Amino acid sequence: MSLREKKTAKKKADILRSAVEVIAEKGYHATTMEDIAAKLLMTKGSVYYYFKDKQDLLYQSYKMLLEQSNKMITEIINMNLPIKEKLEKVMKSHIVFIISERSSYGLKVKPEHYFEGEQLEIIFGLQENYANSFDQLIEEGIQAKIFSEVDVKIVRNLIIGAMNWVIQWYSTEGKKSAEEMAEIISEYLMKILIRS
Amino acid sequence: MSLREKKTAKKKADILRSAVEVIAEKGYHATTMEDIAAKLLMTKGSVYYYFKDKQDLLYQSYKMLLEQSNKMITEIINMNLPIKEKLEKVMKSHIVFIISERSSYGLKVKPEHYFEGEQLEIIFGLQENYANSFDQLIEEGIQAKIFSEVDVKIVRNLIIGAMNWVIQWYSTEGKKSAEEMAEIISEYLMKILIRS
Amino acid sequence: MSLREKKTAKKKADILRSAVEVIAEKGYHATTMEDIAAKLLMTKGSVYYYFKDKQDLLYQSYKMLLEQSNKMITEIINMNLPIKEKLEKVMKSHIVFIISERSSYGLKVKPEHYFEGEQLEIIFGLQENYANSFDQLIEEGIQAKIFSEVDVKIVRNLIIGAMNWVIQWYSTEGKKSAEEMAEIISEYLMKILIRS
């Protein structure tokens, strides 16, 4: 990658990060290209040099978020840890990620409304991959007789829902840090799974 | 209330219900007045006969949802039932309500972004009331030594989050009815609270 | 005229008066049918029983004002008074009329923009009649060697302009009554005409 390419890539990443933040805060439709550009002291026009259109920006932001989540969960799955600790680690990472990025917006949205064709397939694929990884961990725990025999998909959805909701109520001004909160939450959620 | 007044009230309620559905489906900003009106075979203009503006429509829809939720939870609280059953009943009602209204959108939104002044206070008040009622049930269970000694607010938020998320994944075309699903979910979520 | 017809006529007159007031205050386009009706505790719908449309209301109001002005000036012309006193009387009446009706709006407007065809001709006719009457008085004064030999049309326009403008600055809360103010103004304006 040449210097120029690197610069371009960096700029693209900057814009994506800015977009993620603003869209997460205000929602896709309420966010204007102006908003995204202004945050980077750019003009609207410049953003169009790097991204085809607003929809493209949304797609790439969302994709980036999902890829990061998938990367994270894959790494943890491949660690050499007891299943319970693995799942806890995933939950904690998920929560900290949501809080730090102040988003998960991608996850709150019905992708069918925003994407179509190939884009939609890719997004679905990434979401499915994450869900499957999650399910895999739950199933592993069940087989190890550490988790009780729950309906995997339902429980996965409950846990993800509870976690994604955190952004609605967690305040960075409160007493607990994101890590502490993630610790507490994952412990509570684990109760749904642990055999009693 | 005269016949005419009743008709007007009904129409208003119809519009609110339509608005709730569409906004829940597409989000506030992506929803047009046209969408809301078309669903009722009305014209945009007519909607303005009943509601001041789009914002007013959002406010009244949201308020209606919250009031219904509060009514529901209050009724259950006043029933003569064991605490565990009360909380389960609340959860089941919450889930069935969300699925049937195809919304909870109100609940997924940061009210500060959409309301201000007196409206915001009223909305906050209603939300707080619901949260407090929920907390009250949890605390009662803790005192009765039936629930374990959790952080009430955090657990409440987790449970509500998990439930509100249902709309993201539950499909009315699946095998389970809303009631069955609510039954299963409340059982799982109860595990967070029950002493082991 | 039957009782019913009388009632109708009265109602029409009421509406016209209301319309005159509101339109004078806010201007034709800024005035809504609602405004006019509300002032009489009526509904918009009712107004349409008496007047074809908004334009008709404007036309008839304007016509009424002009007819009243013409009636007034004709009456004064036919009085047995010295010419100077006649013209003063006309000016005072004009001013008091404007202040009391809080209008003259008709007069501030270019009729070509609001009327066409027969309506426009009638309005022009009434305006012309008023102007001619005014001119007639001025000419009479000139012939009597009491007024100096001015360009009649120009002076008439200046005087009418100065008078119509009164509504812009006269405050009913000030010290002087409409009549006192009319007295003072007509004295000043007379100076344009009086031989020195």
Add this chain to the structure above:
Amino acid sequence: MSLREKKTAKKKADILRSAVEVIAEKGYHATTMEDIAAKLLMTKGSVYYYFKDKQDLLYQSYKMLLEQSNKMITEIINMNLPIKEKLEKVMKSHIVFIISERSSYGLKVKPEHYFEGEQLEIIFGLQENYANSFDQLIEEGIQAKIFSEVDVKIVRNLIIGAMNWVIQWYSTEGKKSAEEMAEIISEYLMKILIRS
């Protein structure tokens, strides 16, 4: 000021001038953004690039007119001329200005209906400044025993009213040029003041 800034300033001025003309012709409410833009072969959208909204356009047009008037009257006041000639010059300039700009609409309007807050204060300030300058000239003439001892404010209002009214009746297609007409009018109006 860079070239680009100059261009922008020019465009803004163009739009203001266009707005002044159309609003003077049809009135604020009857004027559409389309009208204003079309006159300059622009699209509505472009106008919004330069002005926040229609109200802003009105405010800035009106302000510009008043500022020009104030500049004019101040310059004349500072000239070294007999008081009578000064006042005549002011009147003639006022009239020519009104005719050439085809407006004075600003001056025919009650600012309270269109502006509020700071805008209203600024407009009132500019109007007051003009009125005060006018009064100052009249008072100077009175003290010099050249004008008779009139009520300054009333006479000022009469003169301004008579002048602003000119736009209602002066036709550019008539025999007299704007300058000639201004000459004649100022002579007539001066009679209100001159001692006899």
Add this chain to the structure above:
DNA sequence: CATGAATGAGGCTTCATTCAT
């Protein structure tokens, strides 16, 4: 590359007008 400017489609809102009751 970046930006100021321009555009046009689309959404919100108002309001004159109509009409069934």
Add this chain to the structure above:
DNA sequence: TATGAATGAAGCCTCATTCAT
């Protein structure tokens, strides 16, 4: 007669997008 409701045209305004410089 009177009115509550409904309608649709028209006007304001925003904003994604394009383009010349």
